[in-house]
Amino acid sequence: MSAHAPWHIFEQTLHDPWTLAAEWKQQTGGPVIGHLLPDVPEELIHAAGALPIALTGAGVRAARAHALIPGYTCSHAMGVLERALTGQLEILDGMVIPYVCDTTRNLHHIWRRAFPKMWCEFLRLPKRLEHPGARDYLKEEFSRMREALCRHTHRAATDEALEESFCLYNKSRAKLREAYERHRKDPSTWSIRRLHALVASAQCAPRDLHLQWMERLPWNTEADEASHCRVPLYVRGKIWDPPELPELLDGLGFVVVGDEMVTGYRSVGEDVHLGGDPLEALVERHMRLIPYAGYHLSPREVVDGFLRRVEQSGAAGVLILDPKFCEAAGFDSPDLRQGLRRRGVPLLALETSDRGGAVGALRVRLEAFAEMLSQTVP
Numbered sequence: 001m002s003a004h005a006p007w008h009i010f011e012q013t014l015h016d017p018w019t020l021a022a023e024w025k026q027q028t029g030g031p032v033i034g035h036l037l038p039d040v041p042e043e044l045i046h047a048a049g050a051l052p053i054a055l056t057g058a059g060v061r062a063a064r065a066h067a068l069i070p071g072y073t074c075s076h077a078m079g080v081l082e083r084a085l086t087g088q089l090e091i092l093d094g095m096v097i098p099y100v101c102d103t104t105r106n107l108h109h110i111w112r113r114a115f116p117k118m119w120c121e122f123l124r125l126p127k128r129l130e131h132p133g134a135r136d137y138l139k140e141e142f143s144r145m146r147e148a149l150c151r152h153t154h155r156a157a158t159d160e161a162l163e164e165s166f167c168l169y170n171k172s173r174a175k176l177r178e179a180y181e182r183h184r185k186d187p188s189t190w191s192i193r194r195l196h197a198l199v200a201s202a203q204c205a206p207r208d209l210h211l212q213w214m215e216r217l218p219w220n221t222e223a224d225e226a227s228h229c230r231v232p233l234y235v236r237g238k239i240w241d242p243p244e245l246p247e248l249l250d251g252l253g254f255v256v257v258g259d260e261m262v263t264g265y266r267s268v269g270e271d272v273h274l275g276g277d278p279l280e281a282l283v284e285r286h287m288r289l290i291p292y293a294g295y296h297l298s299p300r301e302v303v304d305g306f307l308r309r310v311e312q313s314g315a316a317g318v319l320i321l322d323p324k325f326c327e328a329a330g331f332d333s334p335d336l337r338q339g340l341r342r343r344g345v346p347l348l349a350l351e352t353s354d355r356g357g358a359v360g361a362l363r364v365r366l367e368a369f370a371e372m373l374s375q376t377v378p
């Protein structure tokens with residue numbers, strides 16, 4: 001078996017989760033439910049007997065979607081709509097769209113009109129996480145979503161079924177956190193590209209199968225001799241868009257010591273606590289997540305939390321990837337940049353979108369940043 005063989009399945013799944021979903025559907029008879037990232041609890045969908053598939057719009061060139069949604073829409077939302085309009089999501093038996101910003105709220109309305117036959121639910125996440133009623137509200141909303149899912153799948157997501165799903169997903173997340181550790185020690189084998197494929201594919205494959213695939217990886221590789229020459233980087237962003245970015249960072253000698261991507265560490269950093277009320281446990285996890293840019297917290301808390309995470313990571317610099325046309329990122333980013341500058345942390349902020357198609361331009365900026373940081377790494 002070649003050294004690449006055990007990794008191939010993750011990249012393949014990320015590229016084409018639909019073949020696998022069709023096989024799963026045939027074997028189990030269960031429905032496949034797509035969800036727009038971030039923060040739809042996969043465990044709720046899984047416990048209701050369905051296969052959750054996380055959807056992103058990275059790497060999609062929009063054409064038909066322009067007729068239904070304004071051109072100034074982020075490529076994440078625009079790309080997912082394009083996928084649906086061009087028949088790429090026909091395997092789906094349902095869709096869950098979370099409320100994280102005006103764009104996802106609008107997308108939900110557009111979706112219902114464009115695909116009236118597809119079951120579609122809107123998960124109304126609280127925007128003001130600090131509000132005293134936010135936890136109770138979210139528990140009610142998760143409860144409503146659980147009932148809606150069960151009506152749709154004709155399966156009961158009992159407390160016991162939820163606990164089983166929590167165990168499975170916690171086990172998977174623990175293994176993926178271990179993968180992050182391996183990346184830090186041996187970034188040649190556990191490259192950024194492979195790490196991304198590993199973590200992101202977990203969100204679009206049957207989790208038990210994905211765990212089995214992970215067992216085949218070379219977990220005992222030796223620490224990479226050259227890893228100390230790599231430039232430790234912290235990444236703030238949402239999805240890797242354009243999708244070539246992880247490979248680009250590998251090629252420039254970075255090692256990612258922390259990230260906040262919704263297809264990255266943010267999706268695996270927190271587990272669900274076992275043994276209590278399952279919906280309260282899901283609420284607790286939601287509140288512990290790195291706050292998504294669309295949520296409202298006091299600016300000081302957002303900045304202080306971010307700076308603390310950057311400092312703990314040991315990064316030599318920070319890469320901020322703001323999606324083009326993302327108003328939420330536009331609100332947070334200036335405060336975060338100012339905070340980094342006050343502390344003297346080197347920073348590169350890029351507005352990215354595959355729609356620009358400017359990988360070459362990104363490479364030039366990243367090369368210059370890598371060169372500057374490499375002079376500060378002992």
Ligand code: SF4
Pocket residue numbers: 074075076077100101102103104238293294323325326327328329
């Ligand atoms: S928060 Fe930004 S990136 Fe996320 S869906 Fe909304 S506009 Fe798009």
